[in-house]
Amino acid sequence: MQPSDLRVALFSGNYxxxxxxxxxxxxxxxxxxLSRGVTARVYSPTxxxxxxxxxxxxxxxxAVPFPFGRGExxxxxxLPGATRRDLVAFRPNLVHVAAPEWLGHRAVTWARRNGVASVASLHTRFETYPRYYGLTALEPVVEYLLTRFYGRVDRVLVPGQSMADVLAGWGVRTPTSIWSRGIDHARFDPGRRCPEWRRSLGVADGELAVGFLGRLxxxxxxxxxxxxxxELTRRGVPHRVIVVxxxxxxxxFAAKVPGAVFAGFQQGDDLGRAVASMDVLFNPSVTETxxxxxxxxxxxxxxVVAARATGTVDLVEDGVTGVxxxxxxxxxxxxxxxxxxxxPALARAMGQAARARAARQRWDTVxxxxxxxxxxTLAARAQARV
Known part of the structure; x- marks a missing residue:
C-alpha cells in the first residue's frame, strides 16, 4: 500500500x-x-x-460547552447522524482518534463495527486532571476508562517511551508507535534573545528571568x-517571573505570584523572542505526554528545570540539558x-547542550x-485476515 491509498478520518475534540x-x-x-498524497478529513467541534x-x-x-468552569x-x-453519513460517504480505511471523549469513543466503535483500522494518539494525561479540581478520588476511574479506550484500537501513537511505559503499566496491550513532536528551529533560536524586550517588561539586566510558557x-x-x-523570594534569590x-x-496565578510580569499570548516570531529571552524555563507540569x-x-x-514526569524525561537529560x-x-x-x-557557565553549558538535543526534533521526520x-497498522490487519 502507498500513502496515496490512505483515506484517513481524524477525530479531535479541539482541532x-x-x-x-x-x-x-x-x-x-x-x-x-496531504503533502504525501494522503486523503484526510477532520471531524471536530468548531x-x-x-x-x-x-x-x-x-x-x-x-457540541456543548465543557462543564466545571472550562466552557472554552x-x-x-x-457521532450524530449527519456526521455519520458524512463519514460513510468519505469511506476511510483508517480512523485516527486524538482524544478519549465521547466523539472519540463513538468513532472507535464505528470503526470496529465497519472493519476499519483505528489508531489513537495520546496527547494529555487526563487521569491526572481530577487532582487539580478537588476530585482526586476519580483518578482510578479515569485511568480505568482510558485503559479500556486505548485497548480498543489497533495501535496507539505515543510521544515517547515514557508514555508507552505508562500504558503498559495500566495493562494496555495494544501495539504502540512513537509519534514525537517537531520544532520550528528558525523560530526557536538563541539568536532571537532580546534584552530590549526584557527591559520593556521591567526585567533588569542582572535579574534572572524564570519563564512560564503555556496555557494558564x-x-x-x-x-x-x-x-x-x-520560596525563591524568601531565599532572596534575585529573579523575575515572566509568564507567556x-x-x-x-x-x-497573578494573585499567587504578585511580582510576575505577564507578557500575554505570543505567537510567531514574537513567541520565539519571548522564549529565547528567558534565562530558565520552569515547567512543573505532570500532565504532559x-x-x-x-x-x-x-x-x-x-x-530547563522541570518535573521528573512523562514527556520531560524523554527530552531533558538531568544535569546536562537541565534539571x-x-x-x-x-x-x-x-x-x-x-x-x-x-x-553563568553552567547555564551556558546547559543551554548549548539543550539546543543540540532539540536539533533532533523535525516535523517532517515525525x-x-x-x-x-x-x-x-493496515498491513497488520491485512496479514491477520490471511
Missing amino acids: NYVRDGANQALNLLVGHL VARPAFPPTGDLVSVP YKVARG VKEKGLGVFADVAT GEGPAREW FGNVTAEAMAAGVP LVPPTDTGAYADAIARIGAD GDAVLAAYLE
Whole structure:
C-alpha cells in the first residue's frame, strides 16, 4: 500500500478553536499527510471564531460547552447522524482518534463495527486532571476508562517511551508507535534573545528571568510554580517571573505570584523572542505526554528545570540539558533554579547542550513516522485476515 491509498478520518475534540500544543501538532500532521498524497478529513467541534484556520477539510460536529468552569472547550455529543453519513460517504480505511471523549469513543466503535483500522494518539494525561479540581478520588476511574479506550484500537501513537511505559503499566496491550513532536528551529533560536524586550517588561539586566510558557490552567502545575516563586523570594534569590500565555487561571496565578510580569499570548516570531529571552524555563507540569514548551525552550538554548514526569524525561537529560526534580519538591526546584542563576557557565553549558538535543526534533521526520505507523497498522490487519 502507498500513502496515496490512505483515506484517513481524524477525530479531535479541539482541532483549531482553542490553540494548544496538541491541536497544533494535529494540524501540522494533516498538512504533512496531504503533502504525501494522503486523503484526510477532520471531524471536530468548531466555533464561529476559531484560534486559527484549520488545515485540510474540517467537518463541524455538534457540541456543548465543557462543564466545571472550562466552557472554552467543547464536548461533542457522540457521532450524530449527519456526521455519520458524512463519514460513510468519505469511506476511510483508517480512523485516527486524538482524544478519549465521547466523539472519540463513538468513532472507535464505528470503526470496529465497519472493519476499519483505528489508531489513537495520546496527547494529555487526563487521569491526572481530577487532582487539580478537588476530585482526586476519580483518578482510578479515569485511568480505568482510558485503559479500556486505548485497548480498543489497533495501535496507539505515543510521544515517547515514557508514555508507552505508562500504558503498559495500566495493562494496555495494544501495539504502540512513537509519534514525537517537531520544532520550528528558525523560530526557536538563541539568536532571537532580546534584552530590549526584557527591559520593556521591567526585567533588569542582572535579574534572572524564570519563564512560564503555556496555557494558564491549574493542571499545568501553576500551584507548584507559585510555591517555588515564593520560596525563591524568601531565599532572596534575585529573579523575575515572566509568564507567556493566557488562560482562565490568569487572575488566580497573578494573585499567587504578585511580582510576575505577564507578557500575554505570543505567537510567531514574537513567541520565539519571548522564549529565547528567558534565562530558565520552569515547567512543573505532570500532565504532559511530550512537553512542547520544554522542547521549544531547549531549541532556543534555554536551560530547563522541570518535573521528573512523562514527556520531560524523554527530552531533558538531568544535569546536562537541565534539571529534573520530583514533581512537588518545592525546595529542590528552588535549589536548581538558584544554582543555574548563580552560575553563568553552567547555564551556558546547559543551554548549548539543550539546543543540540532539540536539533533532533523535525516535523517532517515525525510526520513520516506517523505515516509509517498507519501503513504498518493496515498491513497488520491485512496479514491477520490471511
